[in-house]
Amino acid sequence: xxxxxxxxxxxxxxxxxxxxxxxxxxxxxxxxxxxxxxxxxxxxxxxxxxxxxxxxxxxxxxxxxxxxxxxxxxxxxxxxxxxxxxxxxxxxxxxxxxxxxxxxxxxxxxxxxxxxxxxxxxxxxxxxxxxxxxxxxxxxxxxxxxxxxxxxxxxxxxxxxxxxxxxxxxxxxxxxxxxxxxxxxxxxxxxxxxxxxxxxxxxxxxxxxxxxxxxxxxxxxxxxxxxxxxxxxxxxxxxxxxxxxxxxxxxxxxxxxxxxxxxxxxxxxxxxxxxxxxxxxxxxxxxxxxxxxxxxxxxxxxxxxxxxxxxxxxxxxxxxxxxxxxxxxxxxxxxxxxxxxxxxxxxxxxxxxxxxxxxxxxxxxxxx
Amino acid sequence: xxxxxxxxxxxxxxxxxxxxxxxxxxxxxxxxxxxxxxxxxxxxxxxxxxxxxxxxxxxxxxxxxxxxxxxxxxxxxxxxxxxxxxxxxxxxxxxxxxxxxxxxxxxxxxxxxxxxxxxxxxxxxxxxxxxxxxxxxxxxxxxxxxxxxxxxxxxxxxxxxxxxxxxxxxxxxxxxxx
Numbered sequence: 359x360x361x362x363x364x365x366x367x368x369x370x371x372x373x374x375x376x377x378x379x380x381x382x383x384x385x386x387x388x389x390x391x392x393x394x395x396x397x398x399x400x401x402x403x404x405x406x407x408x409x410x411x412x413x414x415x416x417x418x419x420x421x422x423x424x425x426x427x428x429x430x431x432x433x434x435x436x437x438x439x440x441x442x443x444x445x446x447x448x449x450x451x452x453x454x455x456x457x458x459x460x461x462x463x464x465x466x467x468x469x470x471x472x473x474x475x476x477x478x479x480x481x482x483x484x485x486x487x488x489x490x491x492x493x494x495x496x497x498x499x500x501x502x503x504x505x506x507x508x509x510x511x512x513x514x515x516x517x518x519x520x521x522x523x524x525x526x527x528x529x530x531x532x533x534x535x536x537x538x539x540x541x542x543x544x545x546x547x548x549x550x551x552x553x554x555x556x557x558x559x560x561x562x563x564x565x566x567x568x569x570x571x572x573x574x575x576x577x578x579x580x581x582x583x584x585x586x587x588x589x590x591x592x593x594x595x596x597x598x599x600x601x602x603x604x605x606x607x608x609x610x611x612x613x614x615x616x617x618x619x620x621x622x623x624x625x626x627x628x629x630x631x632x633x634x635x636x637x638x639x640x641x642x643x644x645x646x647x648x649x650x651x652x653x654x655x656x657x658x659x660x661x662x663x664x665x666x667x668x669x670x671x672x673x674x675x676x677x678x679x680x681x682x683x684x685x686x687x688x689x690x691x692x693x694x695x696x697x698x699x700x701x702x703x704x705x706x707x708x709x710x711x712x713x714x715x716x717x718x719x720x721x722x723x724x725x726x
Numbered sequence: 727x728x729x730x731x732x733x734x735x736x737x738x739x740x741x742x743x744x745x746x747x748x749x750x751x752x753x754x755x756x757x758x759x760x761x762x763x764x765x766x767x768x769x770x771x772x773x774x775x776x777x778x779x780x781x782x783x784x785x786x787x788x789x790x791x792x793x794x795x796x797x798x799x800x801x802x803x804x805x806x807x808x809x810x811x812x813x814x815x816x817x818x819x820x821x822x823x824x825x826x827x828x829x830x831x832x833x834x835x836x837x838x839x840x841x842x843x844x845x846x847x848x849x850x851x852x853x854x855x856x857x858x859x860x861x862x863x864x865x866x867x868x869x870x871x872x873x874x875x876x877x878x879x880x881x882x883x884x885x886x887x888x889x890x891x892x893x894x895x896x897x898x899x900x901x902x903x904x
Contacts, residue, residue, distance in 0.1 A: 362840065362890040367859040370841055374760045374861075382759055385773040389780045390748050396781060398742065398788050637792075643875050653875065 455542070455553060456672040457690040458622040459495055462488045467592040467622060471496070475583045482521075482574055482583045485551075491566065491591045492618050492625035493558035493688055497544070498523075499551045504578050520552055522576045528556055529571035530564055537562060538675040559675050560615075560627055560684030566591040596620045597695065599723055607718035609644040610657075614701055614721050615684065624669060624689040626661055626701060631682045638678045648714075649705055657703050659687050660713070663696035697726045736793035747784055754797060758804055764860045765808040765853065767845075771815075775807040782807075801871045805857075809849055843893050844886075851886035854879055 378386070455463070462468050467488055474483040481501040488495045504522035520541050528535045538559045544551030557564055567590045574583040597619040604613045609632065616627040632641030642655055649657055661669040669689035676685040701721040704713040732750075739747035751758075758779070762772040783803055790799055844855050853872070857863040858879075865883075869876045 362887050362894060364887070366840060367855065367887070367890075370844070370859050371862050372760070372764060372860045374756075375763075376756065378756060378759055379769055381769055382773050382776070385777055386751075386755060386780070389777045390751075392781060393744050393747070393784050396785050398784060399786050639870075639873075653873075 455495075457670070458490075458672065459488065459553070461691060462490070462495075462592065462622045465621070471585070471587050473585055473587065475585065477581045477583060478579050480576065480579050482576075484572075484585050484587070487587065487589065488622065489557070489589050489591055490593070490620040490622040491564075491596050492620050492623045494528075494556050494570075494589065496554050497551055498554060498574065499544075500576075501550065503550060504576075521550070522578050523552070524575040524577045526554065526556070526575065527573040527582075529573075530557075530568045532569070532571070535562060535564075540673050540675075555673060555688075558625070558673065558686060558688055560677055560686045561679065593621060597725060599725065601721070601723055603721065605719050605721065607716065608646055608649070609641075610649065610719060612703065612719050612721075614723055617699065617723050617725075619692060619695060619725065622691055623672075624661065624692060624699075626659060626687045626689070628659055628685045628687075628701070628703075629682050630655065630657070630685075635681075637681060638683065641681075641683070649716075655683060657685075657705055657716070658713075659685070660702040660704060660715075661687070661689055662700045662702065663692060664698050665696070666700075695725060698722055698724045732796065733793040736790070736796045740788050740790065740793070744784075747787065750796065751780055751783075751800075754800065758800070761801065761804060761857070761861060762808055764856045765805065766811055771808075771811055775804060775811050778807045779804040795870075798867075798870050802873070805853060805871065809853060813849075839894060840890065843890050846893075847886055847889060851882050851889065854882045855886045858883060 463486070467490065468486045469488075471484045471487050474481055476482075479502070483499045483501075484496060485499060486495075486497045498521065500521040520543075523541065526539055528537055528539075535557065536559070537556050539554060539556045542553040542555070543549075544553065567588070570585075570587055570589045572585045574585065576583070597617075599614075599617045601614045601617075604611055606612075611631045611633075613629050613631075614626070615629040616625075618625040618627075630641065632644055636644070642650065642653060645655060649655055658674065660671075663669065669692070672688050672690055674685065674687040676683060678684075699722070701723065702715055703719045704715045706713055735746050735750055739750060755776070758776055759772055762775045763769070766772055766775060779800065783800055790796065844852060844860075846852075847855060854868055857868050857871075858865065865876055865879050868874075869879045872879070
């Protein structure tokens with residue numbers, strides 16, 4: 359018998375029916391009646407799902423910064439799988455803040471919110487807060503840690519290491535903010551504390567001063583812990599640069615959307631677009647496989663100063679909107695403001711543990 | 727239905743207009759039935775999959791970002807529901823009775839064999855073969871619905887053909903894929 363080819367299979371085309379059988383018609387009519395009892399979801403519930411690049415901050419953050427970073431419950435199944443496979447290194451327990459936060463603390467850029475809330479016998483307290491315009495950091499403490507599970511799975515490990523936290527919702531001046539969130543362990547000295555980083559996602563427009571509301575949700579306490587506090591940007595005089603230059607290589611249209619240098623953080627916002635009129639999927643489809651992992655663009659960004667010194671990444675996130683992908687990476691602050699910085703995009707190859715740089719898409723950004 | 731009109735209807739439905747949603751579903755219910763029938767075969771299963779699809783779609787309609795993708799989105803939910811249903815059924819069978827050997831003979835009705843063999847392909851290949859050949863759906867559309875690249879769809883079709891050839895060329899006893 360010959361090989362089954364296209365022609366053989368074409369013969370299998372089914373004649374489409376033009377009318378629904380009676381039984382199906384009845385079931386559908388019954389289904390339409392059932393809609394009265396269904397409450398459609400709120401539109402905002404969907405937005406979190408767009409944060410497909412949470413995994414980036416897991417791989418980058420956990421390995422590079424030695425902190426535990428977790429997406430707040432909106433990872434896709436593929437990403438969740440990837441998340442489980444990340445080896446958690448011991449240093450996540452040891453290390454507390456990054457250098458920027460250490461500096462903020464030393465130089466008095468932080469405030470002490472000093473708020474405690476108790477539900478069901480569990481007290482959550484909010485202490486240090488820092489906002490430098492590029493990220494919000496705060497410290498949460500839980501008096502009694504949840505019972506540790508012993509299954510040894512990554513998820514249980516995360517739960518027990520993050521105070522049993524389920525999620526935190528952030529509201530700025532009363533409006534819910536579609537921000538990512540990452541958590542770092544308080545370290546050996548403060549095992550009941552975590553450092554939360556938020557408001558560092560791309561395309562957020564946060565004012566210099568605002569009223570912050572936070573709903574902290576724990577797995578084992580049904581009622582959320584609601585904190586409210588005024589937040590003010592630590593210091594004016596951040597350097598903000600928005601170069602217009604666009605580079606195109608291998609169908610990737612890339613630009614530096616914003617570089618923001620604060621005393622506490624260096625934040626890089628990158629943008630990838632495609633040809634005019636292309637939507638997110640068209641853009642991703644056009645880009646060769648070597649830049650993608652399971653269809654997601656996986657380009658990360660190294661940043662060096664004018665001496666060629668590689669800056670330490672402390673977290674990253676990304677999202678897609680209509681016709682462009684936005685990626686934000688935060689780095690520890692510069693020792694001194696450089697004359698220029700170089701942005702070096704690369705793809706991390708897990709197998710070889712190597713960064714494959716893309717020199718064609720390298721940017722030099724003048725700072726002074 | 728022209729695209730602007732469709733989008734306007736989807737937006738109305740997203741704002742909570744149940745009748746707009748029903749009108750949209752009614753416009754594509756025959757198409758939905760044809761797809762469901764090609765995958766699950768039995769009317770009873772089609773009804774279950776379609777009902778579940780409509781309820782789920784209504785519930786999560788406000789999460790649909792681009793109204794222009796409404797039809798693609800509904801088809802995606804439907805195909806998932808059909809495949810979920812098949813998976814559940816195969817599990818039930820495996821618990822109720824041990825898998826039996828299946829023989830693919832060189833029977834006189836070759837098409838009949840081929841069609842049956844398609845249903846024994848693994849899910850990822852089977853769905854694509856059914857949509858493309860049984861339902862005459864273009865590769866581009868399948869790629870959109872299944873959120874795959876066109877090249878992935880083509881590769882899977884190619885692999886499915888190889889598998890089918892292998893099966894039908896060398897009739898041997900095999901276990902049912904459960």
